[in-house]
Amino acid sequence: MQNPYFATGISFLFPQVHTPINSSFFFKKFFILISMNVDLRTAEKKIEEIGFLDIEIDPALDLFEEIAKLKKEKNAVVLAHYYQEPDIQDVADYIGDSLGLAQEAARTEADVIVFAGVHFMAETAKILNPDKKVLLPDLKAGCSLSDSCPPPIFKQFREKHPDHLVISYVNCSAGIKALSDIICTSSNARQIVESLPLDQGIIFAPDKNLGAYINKITGRNMVLWNGACMVHEIFSFEKITRLKVRHPDAKLIAHPECEDHILKIADFIGSTTQLLKYTQSENTQSFIVATEAGILHQMQQKSPGKTFIAAPPDNACACNDCPHMKLNTLEKLYLCMKYDQPEVLLEEDVRIAAKRPIDRMLEMSKQLGL
Numbered sequence: 089m090q091n092p093y094f095a096t097g098i099s100f101l102f103p104q105v106h107t108p109i110n111s112s113f114f115f116k117k118f119f120i121l122i123s124m125n126v127d128l129r130t131a132e133k134k135i136e137e138i139g140f141l142d143i144e145i146d147p148a149l150d151l152f153e154e155i156a157k158l159k160k161e162k163n164a165v166v167l168a169h170y171y172q173e174p175d176i177q178d179v180a181d182y183i184g185d186s187l188g189l190a191q192e193a194a195r196t197e198a199d200v201i202v203f204a205g206v207h208f209m210a211e212t213a214k215i216l217n218p219d220k221k222v223l224l225p226d227l228k229a230g231c232s233l234s235d236s237c238p239p240p241i242f243k244q245f246r247e248k249h250p251d252h253l254v255i256s257y258v259n260c261s262a263g264i265k266a267l268s269d270i271i272c273t274s275s276n277a278r279q280i281v282e283s284l285p286l287d288q289g290i291i292f293a294p295d296k297n298l299g300a301y302i303n304k305i306t307g308r309n310m311v312l313w314n315g316a317c318m319v320h321e322i323f324s325f326e327k328i329t330r331l332k333v334r335h336p337d338a339k340l341i342a343h344p345e346c347e348d349h350i351l352k353i354a355d356f357i358g359s360t361t362q363l364l365k366y367t368q369s370e371n372t373q374s375f376i377v378a379t380e381a382g383i384l385h386q387m388q389q390k391s392p393g394k395t396f397i398a399a400p401p402d403n404a405c406a407c408n409d410c411p412h413m414k415l416n417t418l419e420k421l422y423l424c425m426k427y428d429q430p431e432v433l434l435e436e437d438v439r440i441a442a443k444r445p446i447d448r449m450l451e452m453s454k455q456l457g458l
């Protein structure tokens with residue numbers, strides 16, 4: 089016999105339910121909903137500590153389909169960096185490097201920006217879009233280069249060169265952007281530096297390798313902050329030289345964040361987008377790629393007949409993945425879209441101060457036709 093208290097509860101919650109069969113169906117559904125809310129509340133409490141929503145996902149769910157539905161439902165756009173895992177690149181609306189992503193974030197009409205990249209990139213999207221919700225699948229997706237330049241110490245460094253302009257590479261925190269005059273990316277750094285008068289003193293932060301490379305090709309003498317990217321500093325000169333001997337026809341292509349001894353033996357140096365375009369336009373059939381391995385997915389898709397070899401790092405591991413970029417997964421991306429968190433938020437005064445040098449970069453890039 090049906091429990092009268094249970095039946096009353098069910099009728100209260102679901103007035104249309106009368107039969108014992110339907111009651112049991114709704115009873116189950118009701119408790120599933122309750123337990124989902126408990127899971128969500130518990131996961132929300134842990135976001136600050138672990139960086140993402142730790143909620144179990146039904147393994148039978150087609151995440152590609154679910155993400156497509158959520159994009160429509162929430163008017164959301166997924167922006168992904170080339171260094172993201174292939175599945176994330178495949179669900180993205182736009183895939184690019186830092187410059188392309190900043191330009192895309194500046195022009196998007198979406199209400200929600202899901203940023204599949206690292207924290208400073210999502211911050212840049214928020215700086216440009218204060219009224220939009222900016223989500224990052226894992227808040228702990230940081231960046232060793234950005235971390236190598238803490239704003240209070242950089243402020244003291246800048247004060248030692250009061251007549252210098254500060255050009256900061258986009259791979260830095262909002263706090264560093266707020267202390268800068270112009271932001272640049274590896275796609276536009278050379279042109280931005282060259283557009284300034286020759287006698288203008290410049291501080292370049294935070295990447296010393298990119299700064300040294302720009303000094304070399306422009307003949308400038310910029311003061312460099314001593315920061316570096318852990319991924320681009322790890323390539324092994326010896327192993328790459330051996331690879332070149334084994335693959336004499338392969339061209340070595342490198343990102344300017346790499347150290348000078350790697351850049352010296354490279355056949356082509358460029359930003360991630362420039363490297364990708366180079367592999368498409370060159371007749372060469374094989375390339376040794378000295379940058380984060382995620383870009384190989386796009387290179388292979390754009391030139392299926394060509395061979396791409398990830399340049400080996402100077403450790404026992406055979407890969408050169410950025411551990412920060414790879415914290416994002418398709419599962420975390422789905423969860424952050426479903427529950428609208430973790431969200432990237434910024435203090436308004438920092439955001440306004442950080443926006444000025446980004447706007448300057450976007451304006452200069454437009455004028456330079458980049």
Ligand code: SF4
Binds near residue numbers: 206
């Ligand atoms: S590859 Fe280097 S610069 Fe890019 S996010 Fe990772 S640590 Fe930062």
